[in-house]
Amino acid sequence: MQDYIYTENLCKNYGSVTAINNLNLNVRAGEIFGFLGPNGAGKTTTIRVLTTLTRPTSGYVSVGGYDIHDEIDKVKKVIGVVQQHLSLDRDLTVRENMEFHARIQHLSSSKRKQRITELLEYVELTEYADKMIDTLSGGMKKKASIVCSLLHEPKLLFLDEPTVGLDAQARRRLWDLVRRLNKDGTTIFLTTHYIEEAEVLCDRVGIMHHGQLIVVDEPANLREKVGSIVVETLVDNKDTHYQFFANREVATNYVKNLPSEVKTVIIRESNLEDVFIEQTGEKVGDP
Amino acid sequence: MSALGDIYSVFWVDLRNMRRHWKATIATSLVLPLLYLVAFGYGLGRGVNVGDLDYLSFVIPGIVGLTAFSTSFNGAASKLHVDKFFYKSFDELLMSPVRSHSIIIGKSLIGVVRGFISAIAIYLVGLILAPTLLFSPIFFLMLLLSCFVFSLFGVLIALVVHTHHGMGNFTTLVILPMTFLCGTFFSLDQLPAVAKAVLYFLPLTHSANLLRATVLGLSFPWLSFAGLLIFGVVFFIGCMVSLKRSSV
Numbered sequence: 001m002q003d004y005i006y007t008e009n010l011c012k013n014y015g016s017v018t019a020i021n022n023l024n025l026n027v028r029a030g031e032i033f034g035f036l037g038p039n040g041a042g043k044t045t046t047i048r049v050l051t052t053l054t055r056p057t058s059g060y061v062s063v064g065g066y067d068i069h070d071e072i073d074k075v076k077k078v079i080g081v082v083q084q085h086l087s088l089d090r091d092l093t094v095r096e097n098m099e100f101h102a103r104i105q106h107l108s109s110s111k112r113k114q115r116i117t118e119l120l121e122y123v124e125l126t127e128y129a130d131k132m133i134d135t136l137s138g139g140m141k142k143k144a145s146i147v148c149s150l151l152h153e154p155k156l157l158f159l160d161e162p163t164v165g166l167d168a169q170a171r172r173r174l175w176d177l178v179r180r181l182n183k184d185g186t187t188i189f190l191t192t193h194y195i196e197e198a199e200v201l202c203d204r205v206g207i208m209h210h211g212q213l214i215v216v217d218e219p220a221n222l223r224e225k226v227g228s229i230v231v232e233t234l235v236d237n238k239d240t241h242y243q244f245f246a247n248r249e250v251a252t253n254y255v256k257n258l259p260s261e262v263k264t265v266i267i268r269e270s271n272l273e274d275v276f277i278e279q280t281g282e283k284v285g286d287p
Numbered sequence: 288m289s290a291l292g293d294i295y296s297v298f299w300v301d302l303r304n305m306r307r308h309w310k311a312t313i314a315t316s317l318v319l320p321l322l323y324l325v326a327f328g329y330g331l332g333r334g335v336n337v338g339d340l341d342y343l344s345f346v347i348p349g350i351v352g353l354t355a356f357s358t359s360f361n362g363a364a365s366k367l368h369v370d371k372f373f374y375k376s377f378d379e380l381l382m383s384p385v386r387s388h389s390i391i392i393g394k395s396l397i398g399v400v401r402g403f404i405s406a407i408a409i410y411l412v413g414l415i416l417a418p419t420l421l422f423s424p425i426f427f428l429m430l431l432l433s434c435f436v437f438s439l440f441g442v443l444i445a446l447v448v449h450t451h452h453g454m455g456n457f458t459t460l461v462i463l464p465m466t467f468l469c470g471t472f473f474s475l476d477q478l479p480a481v482a483k484a485v486l487y488f489l490p491l492t493h494s495a496n497l498l499r500a501t502v503l504g505l506s507f508p509w510l511s512f513a514g515l516l517i518f519g520v521v522f523f524i525g526c527m528v529s530l531k532r533s534s535v
Contacts, residue, residue, distance in 0.1 A: 052381075073384050087376050089370070092303060100296070104379070104380060104383040
């Protein structure tokens with residue numbers, strides 16, 4: 001399967017600070033790839049490099065099959081980017097924002113009209129097309145951002161924290177949209193702080209820490225690697241300790257032998273957040 | 288797509304924006320120049336002469352120049368600043384296939400339009416107050432060139448200044464003094480040679496010279512024409528370098 005993102009020993013330094021340290025990453029065509037990591041791990045810098053906003057210090061990067069150094073114009077034509085923060089012109093309507101994005105992506109006048117109509121229908125925003133951006137709900141604004149990034153039919157869509165700030169219902173509707181886009185052939189590179197989001201959406205997940213990719217695999221495999229069962233213990237309402245086990249039987253034996261001062265014990269199946277904590281030593285969203 | 292098509296696409300969104308607020312945009316840019324015109328030209332300057340000219344005829348091209356300067360600079364700089372730091376929409380342009388030179392020229396055009404309209408409005412008021420002013424095509428060309436150079440200056444400053452306070456400080460410390468000092472309200476011939484030399488390193492000085500000469504039928508100041516062109520080229524190169532550095 002073709003790699004839509006491929007990096008080899010990618011490094012990015014800002015003076016003496018190393019933001020990305022020999023990153024080797026591949027994202028396969030057709031998958032939803034989740035890119036996780038604590039704040040400051042180098043996720044944002046990696047996305048900036050992959051979306052052509054920042055030039056790497058060294059290493060090889062190809063996006064959509066094109067060398068990011070020598071074929072930057074081709075890269076720009078095959079990627080769509082939805083930034084974490086709303087990046088639409090709030091003095092314009094949804095349709096005007098779409099028109100602008102279609103123009104800067106070099107779509108012809110007839111193609112612009114056709115794609116705008118199609119995409120508004122696709123995300124059910126047709127009746128809001130002529131509303132000003134600021135009058136839309138958070139979920140609708142995010143949908144508007146997504147359709148603006150899809151006008152030129154990108155092969156690869158970057159979604160940076162796509163559901164941050166959305167309520168549970170809007171978040172789930174957006175998940176459905178992401179799945180639908182992927183099913184229709186768009187490869188998706190997603191960053192998120194919501195572990196549940198990565199768990200339900202992503203075919204594979206990579207965890208970045210201190211500028212390096214420390215693990216990459218399918219969520220189920222990652223859980224299995226750290227241990228399918230986790231025991232959480234809390235002593236004197238202080239720090240929670242996590243212990244991982246291959247199966248429930250071993251975990252139960254461990255709990256039986258715990259000292260008497262352990263008052264709170266939870267036995268449960270492990271999730272991606274446990275993988276994250278085990279690998280990085282930090283909780284998701286920790287500064 | 289051609290560079291012209293790209294420039295128009297970048298300009299299109301700003302134009303669309305301006306069309307929604309054009310009355311307020313034009314009106315607010317005219318308040319200060321009209322006050323200058325009334326206070327300095329019609330009030331204080333009545334009966335005063337500068338060389339062979341009456342002060343009103345002398346000062347009107349200066350006020351037209353400062354209007355073009357401040358409105359073009361602010362028009363281009365403020366929109367780009369908002370796009371960069373508040374709407375975050377400037378990154379969308381950087382990630383698109385539009386080339387840097389088209390982005391720079393496209394983003395400057397809103398300043399050109401705003402500056403040109405405001406300066407023409409002041410010029411028309413000036414025509415009523417001082418009917419001796421000429422209606423010459425070369426004046427409009429020089430006004431257009433001035434607006435373009437000042438807009439490029441605005442784009443450059445919006446690219447290199449990274450905070451809202453920084454923009455405010457630059458306007459207060461650099462733009463405002465320039466509007467008063469660059470031969471707009473008084474002749475630079477009255478100044479010591481050193482001060483005069485320093486002021487010739489500012490673009491508005493050359494613009495004021497060009498506008499005054501072309502609207503009053505004086506000999507064409509080729510040196511100022513070359514000076515303004517050089518400023519334009521320097522600002523454009525500065526914008527290109529700044530855009531390149533932003534991706535490092």
